[in-house]
Amino acid sequence: MSYGSDYPREDPRQGYPSSGQGPSIGRAIGMRFIPVLVMAAMAGLFLLQSCQRGPFGRNQVIAIGPEEEKALGLQAFQQVLSESNVISRGPTVEAVTRVARRLAEASNSEPFRQAIGLPPQQFEWDFRVVDSDQINAFCLPGGKVVVFTGILPVAQTEEGLATVVGHEIGHAIARHSAERMAQTKVVQMVQQGVAVSMSDMAPQQVQQVMGMLGVGSQVGILLPFSRNHESEADHIGILLMSAAGYDPHEASRFWIRMQEATSDQKRPPEFLSTHPNSERRAEDLEAWLPEAIPLYQASQKQPTGKPLPMAGGLGGAREEPLFPIRRPSRERSPFPK
Numbered sequence: 001m002s003y004g005s006d007y008p009r010e011d012p013r014q015g016y017p018s019s020g021q022g023p024s025i026g027r028a029i030g031m032r033f034i035p036v037l038v039m040a041a042m043a044g045l046f047l048l049q050s051c052q053r054g055p056f057g058r059n060q061v062i063a064i065g066p067e068e069e070k071a072l073g074l075q076a077f078q079q080v081l082s083e084s085n086v087i088s089r090g091p092t093v094e095a096v097t098r099v100a101r102r103l104a105e106a107s108n109s110e111p112f113r114q115a116i117g118l119p120p121q122q123f124e125w126d127f128r129v130v131d132s133d134q135i136n137a138f139c140l141p142g143g144k145v146v147v148f149t150g151i152l153p154v155a156q157t158e159e160g161l162a163t164v165v166g167h168e169i170g171h172a173i174a175r176h177s178a179e180r181m182a183q184t185k186v187v188q189m190v191q192q193g194v195a196v197s198m199s200d201m202a203p204q205q206v207q208q209v210m211g212m213l214g215v216g217s218q219v220g221i222l223l224p225f226s227r228n229h230e231s232e233a234d235h236i237g238i239l240l241m242s243a244a245g246y247d248p249h250e251a252s253r254f255w256i257r258m259q260e261a262t263s264d265q266k267r268p269p270e271f272l273s274t275h276p277n278s279e280r281r282a283e284d285l286e287a288w289l290p291e292a293i294p295l296y297q298a299s300q301k302q303p304t305g306k307p308l309p310m311a312g313g314l315g316g317a318r319e320e321p322l323f324p325i326r327r328p329s330r331e332r333s334p335f336p337k
Protein backbone atom coordinates (compact mmCIF):
# COMPACT_ATOMS: atom_id res chain seq x y z
CA MET A 1 0.00 0.00 0.00
CA SER A 2 1.44 3.36 -0.92
CA TYR A 3 0.62 6.62 0.71
CA GLY A 4 0.33 9.81 -1.29
CA SER A 5 1.62 13.10 -0.10
CA ASP A 6 0.26 16.56 -0.76
CA TYR A 7 3.38 18.48 0.04
CA PRO A 8 6.36 18.88 -2.31
CA ARG A 9 9.22 16.49 -1.79
CA GLU A 10 12.72 17.71 -1.52
CA ASP A 11 15.55 15.80 -3.11
CA PRO A 12 18.63 16.19 -0.86
CA ARG A 13 20.93 15.47 -3.82
CA GLN A 14 19.70 18.59 -5.56
CA GLY A 15 19.86 20.84 -2.52
CA TYR A 16 16.98 22.84 -1.15
CA PRO A 17 14.93 25.22 -3.26
CA SER A 18 16.62 28.57 -3.29
CA SER A 19 14.68 30.96 -1.13
CA GLY A 20 17.58 33.12 -0.26
CA GLN A 21 17.45 31.93 3.39
CA GLY A 22 18.97 28.42 3.05
CA PRO A 23 17.19 25.19 4.02
CA SER A 24 14.15 25.68 6.18
CA ILE A 25 14.57 22.63 8.40
CA GLY A 26 11.91 23.75 10.85
CA ARG A 27 9.39 24.10 8.04
CA ALA A 28 10.28 20.66 6.66
CA ILE A 29 9.83 19.06 10.08
CA GLY A 30 6.58 20.95 10.56
CA MET A 31 5.25 19.67 7.23
CA ARG A 32 6.23 16.13 8.14
CA PHE A 33 3.88 16.31 11.10
CA ILE A 34 0.89 17.58 9.11
CA PRO A 35 -0.37 14.10 8.05
CA VAL A 36 0.10 12.87 11.65
CA LEU A 37 -1.92 15.81 12.96
CA VAL A 38 -4.64 15.29 10.33
CA MET A 39 -4.99 11.60 11.19
CA ALA A 40 -4.85 12.38 14.92
CA ALA A 41 -7.65 14.93 14.43
CA MET A 42 -9.69 12.34 12.49
CA ALA A 43 -9.04 9.79 15.24
CA GLY A 44 -10.18 12.39 17.78
CA LEU A 45 -13.39 13.00 15.83
CA PHE A 46 -13.98 9.25 15.61
CA LEU A 47 -13.45 8.96 19.38
CA LEU A 48 -15.96 11.75 20.04
CA GLN A 49 -18.59 10.31 17.67
CA SER A 50 -18.25 6.75 18.96
CA CYS A 51 -18.11 7.55 22.66
CA GLN A 52 -20.83 6.19 24.93
CA ARG A 53 -21.45 5.40 28.58
CA GLY A 54 -19.79 2.11 29.49
CA PRO A 55 -19.75 -0.09 32.62
CA PHE A 56 -19.41 1.63 36.02
CA GLY A 57 -20.02 5.02 34.38
CA ARG A 58 -16.79 5.12 32.38
CA ASN A 59 -16.60 6.40 28.81
CA GLN A 60 -16.33 3.74 26.16
CA VAL A 61 -15.60 3.99 22.42
CA ILE A 62 -17.55 1.49 20.32
CA ALA A 63 -17.46 1.53 16.53
CA ILE A 64 -20.06 -1.10 15.63
CA GLY A 65 -23.70 -1.59 16.61
CA PRO A 66 -24.91 -4.38 18.90
CA GLU A 67 -26.50 -6.27 15.97
CA GLU A 68 -23.29 -6.30 13.96
CA GLU A 69 -21.37 -7.35 17.05
CA LYS A 70 -23.84 -10.18 17.70
CA ALA A 71 -23.53 -11.37 14.09
CA LEU A 72 -19.73 -11.52 14.48
CA GLY A 73 -20.18 -13.43 17.75
CA LEU A 74 -22.51 -15.92 16.10
CA GLN A 75 -20.09 -16.43 13.23
CA ALA A 76 -17.19 -17.15 15.62
CA PHE A 77 -19.44 -19.43 17.71
CA GLN A 78 -20.45 -21.52 14.69
CA GLN A 79 -16.84 -21.78 13.60
CA VAL A 80 -15.68 -22.95 17.03
CA LEU A 81 -18.49 -25.52 17.23
CA SER A 82 -17.76 -26.85 13.76
CA GLU A 83 -14.14 -27.46 14.76
CA SER A 84 -14.75 -28.87 18.24
CA ASN A 85 -16.05 -31.99 19.88
CA VAL A 86 -19.26 -30.62 21.40
CA ILE A 87 -20.89 -32.72 24.13
CA SER A 88 -24.67 -32.73 23.90
CA ARG A 89 -25.92 -34.38 27.10
CA GLY A 90 -24.99 -35.87 30.43
CA PRO A 91 -24.27 -34.61 33.95
CA THR A 92 -21.47 -32.24 32.88
CA VAL A 93 -23.66 -30.53 30.31
CA GLU A 94 -26.46 -30.28 32.88
CA ALA A 95 -24.16 -28.70 35.48
CA VAL A 96 -22.62 -26.21 33.03
CA THR A 97 -26.05 -25.28 31.64
CA ARG A 98 -27.45 -24.86 35.16
CA VAL A 99 -24.65 -22.47 36.16
CA ALA A 100 -24.63 -20.53 32.88
CA ARG A 101 -28.42 -20.19 32.85
CA ARG A 102 -28.46 -18.78 36.38
CA LEU A 103 -25.79 -16.26 35.43
CA ALA A 104 -27.67 -15.34 32.25
CA GLU A 105 -30.88 -14.75 34.19
CA ALA A 106 -29.08 -12.68 36.81
CA SER A 107 -27.41 -10.58 34.10
CA ASN A 108 -30.67 -8.77 33.43
CA SER A 109 -31.77 -8.47 37.06
CA GLU A 110 -32.33 -4.94 38.30
CA PRO A 111 -29.88 -5.01 41.27
CA PHE A 112 -27.08 -6.31 39.07
CA ARG A 113 -27.77 -3.80 36.29
CA GLN A 114 -27.76 -0.98 38.80
CA ALA A 115 -24.49 -2.22 40.27
CA ILE A 116 -22.69 -2.16 36.90
CA GLY A 117 -24.52 0.91 35.57
CA LEU A 118 -25.70 -0.57 32.26
CA PRO A 119 -29.20 -1.11 30.83
CA PRO A 120 -30.47 -4.66 30.09
CA GLN A 121 -29.28 -6.24 26.84
CA GLN A 122 -31.06 -8.58 24.48
CA PHE A 123 -28.81 -11.63 24.29
CA GLU A 124 -29.74 -14.88 22.57
CA TRP A 125 -28.08 -17.20 25.05
CA ASP A 126 -26.56 -20.50 24.06
CA PHE A 127 -24.40 -22.69 26.32
CA ARG A 128 -22.14 -25.42 24.97
CA VAL A 129 -19.61 -27.81 26.47
CA VAL A 130 -16.58 -28.81 24.38
CA ASP A 131 -14.62 -31.95 25.15
CA SER A 132 -11.05 -30.66 25.29
CA ASP A 133 -8.11 -30.66 27.71
CA GLN A 134 -7.72 -26.94 27.12
CA ILE A 135 -8.22 -24.87 30.30
CA ASN A 136 -10.60 -22.38 28.77
CA ALA A 137 -14.10 -20.92 28.60
CA PHE A 138 -15.46 -17.90 26.77
CA CYS A 139 -18.62 -15.95 26.05
CA LEU A 140 -18.93 -14.45 22.58
CA PRO A 141 -20.90 -11.25 21.91
CA GLY A 142 -24.64 -11.91 21.99
CA GLY A 143 -24.39 -14.52 24.77
CA LYS A 144 -22.76 -17.58 23.20
CA VAL A 145 -21.01 -19.39 26.05
CA VAL A 146 -18.50 -22.20 25.48
CA VAL A 147 -16.93 -24.16 28.35
CA PHE A 148 -14.06 -26.58 27.70
CA THR A 149 -14.04 -29.69 29.91
CA GLY A 150 -10.35 -28.95 30.68
CA ILE A 151 -11.38 -26.10 32.96
CA LEU A 152 -13.69 -28.24 35.13
CA PRO A 153 -10.95 -29.73 37.37
CA VAL A 154 -9.78 -26.15 38.03
CA ALA A 155 -13.32 -24.89 38.66
CA GLN A 156 -13.96 -27.90 41.00
CA THR A 157 -17.37 -26.63 42.12
CA GLU A 158 -20.33 -24.83 40.61
CA GLU A 159 -19.14 -21.66 42.38
CA GLY A 160 -15.74 -22.00 40.69
CA LEU A 161 -17.44 -22.46 37.35
CA ALA A 162 -19.70 -19.46 38.06
CA THR A 163 -16.54 -17.39 38.66
CA VAL A 164 -15.01 -18.10 35.28
CA VAL A 165 -18.26 -18.05 33.29
CA GLY A 166 -19.28 -14.85 35.12
CA HIS A 167 -15.96 -13.27 34.08
CA GLU A 168 -16.52 -14.32 30.44
CA ILE A 169 -20.11 -13.05 30.40
CA GLY A 170 -18.70 -9.85 31.91
CA HIS A 171 -16.58 -9.31 28.78
CA ALA A 172 -19.68 -9.74 26.58
CA ILE A 173 -21.93 -7.48 28.67
CA ALA A 174 -19.25 -4.77 28.69
CA ARG A 175 -18.87 -5.15 24.89
CA HIS A 176 -15.11 -5.45 25.23
CA SER A 177 -14.56 -7.02 21.79
CA ALA A 178 -16.35 -4.13 20.03
CA GLU A 179 -14.36 -1.67 22.14
CA ARG A 180 -11.11 -3.41 21.23
CA MET A 181 -12.01 -3.14 17.54
CA ALA A 182 -12.48 0.63 17.96
CA GLN A 183 -9.15 0.98 19.82
CA THR A 184 -7.34 -0.92 17.08
CA LYS A 185 -8.96 1.37 14.49
CA VAL A 186 -7.71 4.51 16.29
CA VAL A 187 -4.17 3.12 16.54
CA GLN A 188 -4.25 2.21 12.84
CA MET A 189 -5.44 5.73 11.91
CA VAL A 190 -2.52 7.32 13.73
CA GLN A 191 -0.08 4.79 12.26
CA GLN A 192 -1.42 5.64 8.80
CA GLY A 193 -0.75 9.33 9.45
CA VAL A 194 2.82 8.52 10.48
CA ALA A 195 3.30 6.35 7.38
CA VAL A 196 2.15 9.21 5.12
CA SER A 197 4.45 11.66 6.88
CA MET A 198 7.40 9.35 6.15
CA SER A 199 6.55 8.70 2.52
CA ASP A 200 9.76 10.43 1.39
CA MET A 201 11.98 8.25 3.58
CA ALA A 202 13.79 5.07 2.62
CA PRO A 203 11.55 1.95 2.92
CA GLN A 204 13.91 0.41 5.46
CA GLN A 205 13.72 3.46 7.73
CA VAL A 206 9.92 3.53 7.39
CA GLN A 207 9.75 -0.15 8.33
CA GLN A 208 11.93 0.46 11.38
CA VAL A 209 9.86 3.39 12.63
CA MET A 210 6.56 1.58 11.97
CA GLY A 211 7.89 -1.48 13.80
CA MET A 212 8.79 0.64 16.82
CA LEU A 213 5.45 2.39 16.63
CA GLY A 214 3.65 -0.97 16.46
CA VAL A 215 5.42 -2.29 19.56
CA GLY A 216 4.92 1.07 21.30
CA SER A 217 1.19 1.19 20.70
CA GLN A 218 0.86 -2.48 21.69
CA VAL A 219 2.68 -1.98 25.01
CA GLY A 220 1.55 1.59 25.66
CA ILE A 221 -2.08 1.58 24.48
CA LEU A 222 -3.62 -1.76 23.55
CA LEU A 223 -2.22 -3.92 26.37
CA PRO A 224 -3.21 -1.53 29.18
CA PHE A 225 -6.69 -1.45 27.65
CA SER A 226 -6.74 -5.26 27.63
CA ARG A 227 -5.64 -5.37 31.24
CA ASN A 228 -8.37 -2.89 32.15
CA HIS A 229 -10.85 -5.14 30.33
CA GLU A 230 -9.67 -8.17 32.30
CA SER A 231 -10.00 -6.29 35.55
CA GLU A 232 -13.44 -4.97 34.57
CA ALA A 233 -14.57 -8.52 33.60
CA ASP A 234 -13.41 -9.68 37.06
CA HIS A 235 -15.42 -6.85 38.64
CA ILE A 236 -18.57 -7.57 36.60
CA GLY A 237 -18.05 -11.33 37.09
CA ILE A 238 -17.94 -11.20 40.89
CA LEU A 239 -21.10 -9.04 40.96
CA LEU A 240 -22.84 -11.33 38.48
CA MET A 241 -22.03 -14.55 40.33
CA SER A 242 -23.25 -12.91 43.55
CA ALA A 243 -26.51 -11.78 41.93
CA ALA A 244 -26.95 -15.36 40.67
CA GLY A 245 -26.60 -16.68 44.25
CA TYR A 246 -23.00 -17.91 44.18
CA ASP A 247 -20.71 -17.05 47.08
CA PRO A 248 -18.35 -14.26 45.88
CA HIS A 249 -15.63 -15.41 48.30
CA GLU A 250 -15.04 -18.28 45.88
CA ALA A 251 -13.81 -15.91 43.14
CA SER A 252 -10.32 -15.32 44.55
CA ARG A 253 -9.95 -19.03 45.40
CA PHE A 254 -10.78 -19.95 41.83
CA TRP A 255 -8.27 -17.50 40.32
CA ILE A 256 -5.54 -18.86 42.64
CA ARG A 257 -6.29 -22.38 41.37
CA MET A 258 -6.29 -21.03 37.82
CA GLN A 259 -2.90 -19.42 38.39
CA GLU A 260 -1.50 -22.71 39.74
CA ALA A 261 -3.01 -24.75 36.91
CA THR A 262 -1.50 -22.51 34.25
CA SER A 263 1.78 -21.68 36.01
CA ASP A 264 3.82 -24.00 33.78
CA GLN A 265 2.71 -21.98 30.76
CA LYS A 266 5.39 -19.31 30.33
CA ARG A 267 3.91 -16.09 31.57
CA PRO A 268 5.16 -12.69 30.42
CA PRO A 269 5.63 -9.94 33.02
CA GLU A 270 2.43 -8.08 33.84
CA PHE A 271 3.17 -4.99 31.76
CA LEU A 272 3.41 -7.19 28.64
CA SER A 273 0.51 -9.42 29.58
CA THR A 274 -3.20 -8.95 28.99
CA HIS A 275 -3.96 -10.28 32.46
CA PRO A 276 -3.46 -8.58 35.80
CA ASN A 277 -1.01 -10.48 38.03
CA SER A 278 -2.56 -12.76 40.61
CA GLU A 279 -1.66 -10.62 43.66
CA ARG A 280 -3.31 -7.56 42.10
CA ARG A 281 -6.30 -9.68 41.11
CA ALA A 282 -6.76 -11.07 44.64
CA GLU A 283 -6.56 -7.54 46.12
CA ASP A 284 -9.16 -6.22 43.66
CA LEU A 285 -11.54 -9.12 44.27
CA GLU A 286 -11.23 -8.52 48.01
CA ALA A 287 -11.96 -4.81 47.50
CA TRP A 288 -15.14 -5.58 45.52
CA LEU A 289 -16.60 -7.90 48.19
CA PRO A 290 -18.53 -5.06 49.92
CA GLU A 291 -20.36 -4.48 46.60
CA ALA A 292 -20.83 -8.18 45.90
CA ILE A 293 -22.05 -9.42 49.28
CA PRO A 294 -25.33 -7.40 49.32
CA LEU A 295 -26.17 -8.81 45.86
CA TYR A 296 -25.42 -12.32 47.13
CA GLN A 297 -27.53 -11.77 50.26
CA ALA A 298 -30.45 -10.44 48.19
CA SER A 299 -30.26 -13.37 45.76
CA GLN A 300 -31.75 -16.80 46.11
CA LYS A 301 -28.68 -18.43 47.60
CA GLN A 302 -27.80 -21.94 46.61
CA PRO A 303 -25.73 -24.43 48.60
CA THR A 304 -22.05 -23.63 48.09
CA GLY A 305 -19.28 -26.03 47.20
CA LYS A 306 -21.40 -28.27 45.01
CA PRO A 307 -18.81 -30.39 43.17
CA LEU A 308 -18.88 -30.62 39.40
CA PRO A 309 -19.49 -34.07 37.93
CA MET A 310 -16.09 -34.24 36.26
CA ALA A 311 -14.05 -32.49 38.93
CA GLY A 312 -10.97 -34.33 40.19
CA GLY A 313 -10.23 -36.32 37.09
CA LEU A 314 -11.27 -36.43 33.49
CA GLY A 315 -10.31 -40.02 32.82
CA GLY A 316 -13.87 -41.29 33.08
CA ALA A 317 -16.35 -41.99 30.35
CA ARG A 318 -17.00 -39.19 27.90
CA GLU A 319 -20.50 -38.12 27.16
CA GLU A 320 -22.00 -38.41 23.75
CA PRO A 321 -20.57 -35.83 21.34
CA LEU A 322 -23.02 -33.70 19.42
CA PHE A 323 -20.78 -33.16 16.43
CA PRO A 324 -17.87 -35.33 15.32
CA ILE A 325 -14.55 -33.52 14.94
CA ARG A 326 -14.18 -32.53 11.30
CA ARG A 327 -10.58 -31.40 11.58
CA PRO A 328 -8.13 -31.11 14.44
CA SER A 329 -9.17 -28.46 16.92
CA ARG A 330 -6.98 -25.41 16.88
CA GLU A 331 -7.27 -25.38 20.67
CA ARG A 332 -7.52 -21.66 20.68
CA SER A 333 -10.24 -19.27 21.71
CA PRO A 334 -10.96 -16.48 19.25
CA PHE A 335 -11.16 -14.14 22.22
CA PRO A 336 -8.62 -14.08 25.02
CA LYS A 337 -9.82 -14.89 28.47
Ligand SMILES: [Zn+2]
Pocket (backbone or CB within 6 Å): 167, 168, 171, 229, 230, 233, 336, 337
Ligand atom coordinates in the same frame (compact mmCIF):
# COMPACT_ATOMS: atom_id res chain seq x y z
ZN1 LIG B 1 -10.94 -12.28 30.51
